[in-house]
Amino acid sequence: MTWQATDPHVATALRNEIPGVREAVRLAPYCAYGVGGPAEFLVEADSTGALCHAALVGRQLGLPTTVLGQATNVLVADTGLRGLVILTRNREELLDGELLVCGAGAVLQETIAGLADRGMAGLEFAGNIPGSVGGAVVGNAGAYGRAVGDALVAVEVLMEGETVT
Structure with missing residues (x-):
């Protein structure tokens, strides 16, 4: 070092x-x-x-x-x-109707596959993007003319020691 x-x-x-x-x-x-x-x-x-x-x-x-x-x-x-x-490594996921709430550490590909298994669509364009949900949100990951931000309803972030939505 x-x-x-x-x-x-x-x-x-x-x-x-x-x-x-x-x-x-x-x-x-x-x-x-x-x-x-x-x-x-x-x-x-x-x-x-x-x-x-x-x-x-x-x-x-x-x-x-x-x-x-x-x-x-x-x-x-x-x-x-x-x-x-x-x-x-916070991979919590809660599906409430058509709304998914998950931790930043959730693996994006696994999360999207889980949604597809439940018959839910909207993020399949990102199914081959590696990384975490948090990283995908921060970088607004996208493919095929779509981006994760297109499907977001809200994001909770930690700023100055406080969580902000």
Whole structure:
């Protein structure tokens, strides 16, 4: 790592506040292209609450914070990423009539296949796009003249420590 390591007191506070946080974890196995140096700190957030908590703690501690989904559209330098890297693994899905509510970590292809299995249409154009639902929303992923944003009703995001719709 070529960057200045985080203050040991901040590192201790991070370990105390976020269960399962790991240090100096190579990101290559988590990235689609199989490249990437270490994350100074890494946590896999398996729920939306855990994702929000980790992001809030990182912010409160003044750490650079990077959120990655399936990492299909990023290249991480061999020098890695300083601060906290949060992997979205919150794959909750709730189908309410024709409205799907899901976590940012839901795998896009699996989500679309599940909808198709239920006879629902509208996102099939994105069925071969790799990545997470969160990444598809952030990048407004699209194909064949359509984009994910065409099917969105609302998005809940974390901004400045608050969730905003």
